[in-house]
Amino acid sequence: MVSERLMPPMSVPIVTRFAPSPTGYLHIGGARTALFNWLYARGRGGKFLLRIEDTDRERSTPEATEAILKGLTWLGLDWDGEPVSQFSMKDRHAEVARQMLARGSAYKCFCSQEEIEAFREAARAEGRSTLFHSPWRDANPATFPDAPYVIRLKAPQEGQTVIEDRVQGNVTFGNDQMDDMVCLRADGTPTYMLAVVVDDHDMGVTHVIRGDDHLTNAARQTQIYKAMGWSEPVWAHIPLIHGPDGKKLSKRHGAVGLHEYQALGYPAAAMRNYLCRLGWAHGDDEFFSDAQAKEWFDLSGIGRAPSRLDFKKLENLSGLHIAASADAALLPEIEAFLAASGRPALTSTQRDLLSRGLYCLKDRAKTFPDLIEKAHFILTSRPISPDQAAAKALDTVSRGILSELTPQLQNVSWVREDIEAAVASVAAAHGMGLGKIAGPLRAALAGRTVSPSVFDMMLVLGREESLARINDATG
RNA sequence: GGCCCGUUCGUCUAUCGGUUAGGACACCUGGUUUUCAACCAGGUAAGAGGGGUUCGACUCCCCUACGGGCUGCCA
DSSP: OOOGGGOOOTTSOOEEEEOOOSSSSOBHHHHHHHHHHHHHHHTTTOEEEEEEOOOOTTTOOHHHHHHHHHHHHHHTOOOSSOOEESGGGHHHHHHHHHHHHHHTSEEEEOOOHHHHHHHHHHHHHTTOOOOOOOTTTTOOGGGOOSSOOEEEEOOOOSSEEEEEETTTEEEEEEGGGOOOOEEEOTTSOBOHHHHHHHHHHHTTOOEEEEEGGGHHHHHHHHHHHHHHTOOOOEEEEEOOEEOTTSSBOOGGGSOOBHHHHHHTTOOHHHHHHHHHHTTBOOTTOOSOOHHHHHHHOOGGGBOSSOEEOOHHHHHHHHHHHHHHSOHHHHHHHHHHHHHHTTOOOOOHHHHHHHHHHHHHHGGGOSSHHHHHHHTHHHHOOSSOOOOHHHHHHSOHHHHHHHHHHHHHHHHSOSSHHHHHHHHHHHHHHTTOOHHHHHHHHHHHHHSSSOOSOHHHHHHHHOHHHHHHHHHHHHO
16 A cells, blocks of 8 residues: 555545456446546545547447446446547647657558567567667658658657556566557557547646556556656556456356346445445445445545455345435335336335335345345235245144134224234133234235235234235135 | 555454454354344354564564465556
8 A cells, every 4th residue: 555645735636547448248347446536536626537548440339338338327427518429639649650750759660460470479479578779760851751650659769668557566567568549540549558648638637547457558658748747647547346256257156248137136325335345445344335435435444455346245245235225215226126127017005115125124134135035024915925934834734823813803993902912812811922813913914924024014004905915824 | 577455253343562353244052032133141163384573572683385466668
């Protein structure tokens, strides 16, 4: 961790950005990167921008952009202004390349790709460095052929480039390890290296927080900043997220796309909490709100080692967030989950009952599917077909006892205390504890052996429905 | 191959030269209980290995091992 003393004065408005390439869904690691940027900006009154890095025309798709935007929206990360298409800035990128040319900090290189590839292959075969040194770096313009060319950065060949990284510390690269990177391709389109630097500069990005797979890129990008005389942003390269086995996260580890987590039924607040805590810490704080996260989040709390996904911990946090949510906020989230996971939507009756019953469901569910399972007594309708375990609980003896319950419940006032007393008296009449009668009663009311308290269920369902279900069960 | 980064309980992490190395998740035991969840009490469990520096290293330095990244006219 690096000291927070390197921070720029607070008077400088902070601008962060998330810059995904639209080649697929929003990756869980990308989501965390976005979250860190969002938290950092939002916690300091700064701006959080979104840029779609769509310069690779082959692989970029509008569907992927859509998926990324949807993912961020679900996660609750709002960005400032319109998302910027990097491709749309291509003329500006080319302009900057020309400027570098004019400044003498870049040059035209007429080497063909085949030529360079042949060189690299030979170098690799001989175990030599594959760094390519263009013969055109210091060539006389008079000798330029009438042929396509790329614009390469005239990078320093001696000395070193130092990245003052807020997570990784000072990282030094020998300039002799970097070749003159291509900034503008032969077809006039910009390369990634040029495009990011120009865009980050133009967008006024002050803090670049991204995956540490870009750490070495930062050194190259620094050279462009210097070539243009621009000031560098604050760098913060965060470690990647790995799978539970410590290997780079991939499909075989299960859910990789953020949308999968929504379909799995984790509330967005829990995802934010979990993702924020993954690779970052604020002392012993584990369970916290967005407001606290914004207040606490800083670059110095980010660890330097990659962290692994732990679904158990996510699940635990998920349960805590569901329990802490207000009923009114939970209901629409549950409905969104139902839609996202391809389950049937709630009928208006179900919605009413669910909103009435949420109080006894939310603190016993870890995820939305878990909650839905426990809300089975609400979502199902008569006649209820008990599952195997429930059917077992409704044996002849139990059914007999249950039938004695009906007259008792008929006249009792429908409040918890009285219902409980009625059930207890029937149980007592048979010399059994509440536990003995709760089992079959639960089976009759819910058709399951796992549910909220039988009294809560009766309260939520109402007298008429409750008695009807008991009658159904006792036949 | 070259360059760069990383390594504390199973997992996420605290620690910023002096602690019985703390917390959380998970797990185990016991309690509570109307099932589940929750809750209460307790427990198992860690500084990759080897050298230094220092009165004293998880903390600083070096080496090794193991992971990871970059090394494109991909991003």
